[in-house]
Amino acid sequence: MRVLLSAYDSRGGVEPLVGLAVRLRERGAEVRVCAPPDEEFAKRLAVVGVDMVPTGKSVRALVTGKTPPSPGGVPRRAAELVAAFHENVTAAGEGCDVLLATGLVPAVAGVRSAAETLGIPYVYASYQPVSLPSPHHPPMPRPGRPLPPEVTDNRVLWDRDARDAQEVFGEAINTHRASIGLPPLDNVRDHVFTDRPWLATDPVLAPWQQPADLDVVQTGAWVLPDERPLPAELVAFLDAGTAPVYVGFGSIPLRDPQDAARAAVEAIRAQGRRAVLSRGWADLALIDEQDDCFVVGEVNHQALFRRAAAVVHHGGAGTTTTATWAGAPQVVVPQGADQPYFAGRVAELGIGAAHDGPTPTLASLSAALESALTSETAARATAVAGTFRTDGAAVAAGLLLDMCR
Incomplete structure (x- = not known):
């Protein structure tokens, strides 16, 4: 056939x-x-x-x-x-x-x-x-x-x-x-x-x-199931400290990726966390040379999300599905199309936070991360991942x- x-x-x-x-x-x-x-x-x-x-x-x-x-x-x-x-x-x-x-x-x-x-x-x-x-x-x-x-x-x-x-x-x-x-x-x-x-x-x-x-x-x-190993440099970064917060917008070209990266990194640091930035089609980049941030290209998201404290993303069907399956708390910053729907579902299920609007700021992301990084949200994300087909x-x-x- x-x-x-x-x-x-x-x-x-x-x-x-x-x-x-x-x-x-x-x-x-x-x-x-x-x-x-x-x-x-x-x-x-x-x-x-x-x-x-x-x-x-x-x-x-x-x-x-x-x-x-x-x-x-x-x-x-x-x-x-x-x-x-x-x-x-x-x-x-x-x-x-x-x-x-x-x-x-x-x-x-x-x-x-x-x-x-x-x-x-x-x-x-x-x-x-x-x-x-x-x-x-x-x-x-x-x-x-x-x-x-x-x-x-x-x-x-x-x-x-x-x-x-x-x-x-x-x-x-x-x-x-x-x-x-x-x-x-x-x-x-x-x-x-x-x-x-x-x-x-x-x-x-x-x-x-x-x-x-x-x-x-x-x-x-x-x-x-994605069996590809994570790059050695990324593994070394993950092993060197507490679980980081992942930030990536997939195939979405942001209007101002530099501002988005800066808001995300500063909000993550305000929570006492490290960050992993995914370049994606927005071409996100590091905002400085501090060693608490790492930038990646194409990697195994299933493996990376399982090691993340939270996943900040645009709310595309693929990324939301992978993060949910991995049991990672999420912050969804929807840019359009079906993404507001998935942002709403993440919030309704209690597995993360829906960001209000497409433009992240230090204040707005800090508030969303504060909600996503609670022990209650982590427990709920783990529980929902256990039901994933x-x-x-x-x-x-x-x-x-x-x-x-």
């Missing part, structure tokens, strides 16, 4: 496919992954021996470029994505039994068109419940389409979201579909989501609430292979 997995996303969106691919191979399936051409994605998949087909433009270059993406450029980028993913997935998916897609709507639309072209089953998966229509939460705003503050009925907002998605992406997707002989769509969002999407989240951290209009299949998060990728692999029989 052959399976093709696809994502146009940051590292946090590609990493779950690593876990799923490994579990599929353990069951005898052949697996390929279509993902952005960023070197770090290719290296990560190569570590587990999974072939990657570079597709679309670099996500890192798009996100961190000198000219930030603007809503006005969305139709052009959408047209490029839908064409690239249809072309590459159709070619790489020849002889495959099923396609699974996650990530941005235009890329996923290209994958579903490829499934139609190849005549094989297709699955859409999400890493957060708030991207799926539900009466229990509002949608995330589309590019250049803020939610009207006067509307509080979630069903009305989701109806508007479907129209927004059609207006933003519909022309690009339908123009491409016409060029390959497929009929036009009047609701691109529901077409790519299907009426039975999968939700790859831990049911305690990010549950799906019923009743809802969609028949959502919650598999659990797609995680894979680690079989999500295996569950999803079994469901995919059942579709091939």
